[in-house]
Amino acid sequence: MLGGRILHGGDYNPDQWLDHPEIFEEDVALMKKANVNCVSLGIFAWASLEPEEGVYQFDWMDRIITRLETEGIQVILATPSGAMPHWLTQKYPEVMQVQADGRRNLPGKRHNFCYTSPVMREKITAIDRELAKRFGKRSNVILWHISNELGGNFADSVCHCEHCQAAFRIWLKKKYGTLENLNRAWWNYFWSHTYTDWEQIHSPVPNGETTSTALVLDWRRFATEQMNDFYQLEARTVKEYSDLPATANFMYFFKGMDYNRLKEGVDIISWDNYPYWHKQKDEVPMAVKAAVNHSLMRSLLKAPFLLMESSPSSISWREANPLKRPGMHMLSSMQAVAHGSDSVLYFQWRKGRGGFEKFHGAVLDHRNGSDTRVFREVTELGERLSGLGELIDHTVNRPKAAIIFDWDNWWAVEDTQGPRLDFNYVKTILKHYRVFWENGIEADLVDMNDSLEGYSLVAAPLNYMYKEGYPEHVRKFVENGGIFVNTCFSGMVDDTDLCFTGQSPLEDVLGIIQEEIDAPSEEFENQFTYGGSVYPAQYLCEIVHAKENTEVLAVYEKDFYAGSPVVTRNSFGKGEAYYLAAESSLDFLRAFYQDLFRKAALENALQTKLPYGVTVTERVGDNGKRVVFVMNFKNEPVCVEGIGKWTDAETKEVYEGTLEMKPFQCMILI
Structure with missing residues (x-):
């Protein structure tokens, strides 16, 4: 826990108010009143910190940090790469990204820089170094906030310039060694796509190659590596003159970047949480979405994390942006702490007067100062958090269950052509996680490279890809007494999206032989009986055969594959492996996992049945x-x-x- 207390506060942008010194005095007074003990500074302040190339103006930030120090308010200090100043893009247009259609971006927005650009790397290194020299050892500066929401929107924030193309080819050479190996791994014999020169390889673009699923998969991996390398550059630079930890604020199920790769260089996980509360009267679906992301962030390092951004009221970018109803700010903030956060931080402290986010929720509105419902609720939360630091210090959630959530699998299954074109990996994960949530049974979200040691139940929904080494992890887990769940369309391909031939790598563990996959329309929906109740078999219906000692717990009841297994159980070593051959309803998953919770001796901390919600x-x-x-x-x-x-x-x-x-x-x- 940073500073021995739960951090409460958030993004503070005094650089927007430098010509109004009275605003800063009011802010300090109201921060104290609201029990704010930490602010994030400098996230988008490049133009104020370096108004022209090589000319640094840090005095205003120095005054603010000094004053905050006297008030006992800690600082998370950001590097400013999230948004570039116009002097930079005017003088060095090559720092801006090239889109997939070949057009270079114009200045503006955020995340508009090329992660590979030598000029961008040179300029951000220069200002980062100066920031670290000036502020890296200040007593109330506790953490480096590297850039902001790396990757932004994946479609808009991956550069296709010649620097990136060259770096991609170098990355591929390092990974595959020879073109022969690459052609084999990508199955480039298809449609005569065999490469004979590394220079022939180009990123997937609409007017070029997009049908090579292995190319698309490796491009996504490369994009993660470039963003990770850029993060590492910034982190190394600020640590030249500072021994502070560093973080990068992650986002909700962000498809554009594999956080399991980035976690390797992040000292503390932090993330930005903006649930769509009050989208409907039943808050459970949204509570589950927020919870699963908290669980994911905690699971990355198996340690407490920071809630870096949240809104104390509404947001501004959805079609409808309801206010948080009374009590929801307290509950949603405590939900983060309950799942392992050591902070509740906001975007933002004070609303800006203009620009894209001027109506985004903040502790202070444009008017009325502290005399608002939001300010009172923030103050109440701050008071509550101030009394909890000692209680939760050196604690973290330690689930005995896990769900496999893997970015490589996410990218691959949603890019595959058939048996459906509408796979939604996150929706599938949420459906399974919800059953755990409803029962108050916590689950980590781990990727296929993670150890399964310490868990008693592991579920792997829509586990289309088996990465190298993963079958061995699962085999060892089940042999040692674990309970493993796989679902339809699992174990189809390897790391490069090549289909397995012969038997599945986990055929002996699962005890089934996969044959065909039906993707029926609604009018061909099948059904099966489990535990005395009838459930639908829909969306995907895989036809499998049970091996000699595999127990069949349910079978299809319609169509030409009536009698084929839907739910199977296979004993393997000291443990058991289950296979769900068809997609079904949430009600089925509730009944199915209840049986497994009992087998795995998993129960919530209160050891009782929980009411809905x-x-x-x-x-x-x-x-x-x-x-x-x-x-x-x-x-x-x-x-x-x-x-x-x-x-x-x-x-x-x-x-x-x-x-x-x-x-x-x-x-x-x-």
């Missing part, structure tokens, strides 16, 4: 300290029964047997 998480310390968060995402009171005996960590009230919860309430029990 209520979930539970638990942060655990190395000394065995347990801190249990109970959250009600219904806008109405609920009663949780059969809880045993617990003490409220904040009020010290003792609850036994039942727990009465208010609408949108989070309670902390010890």
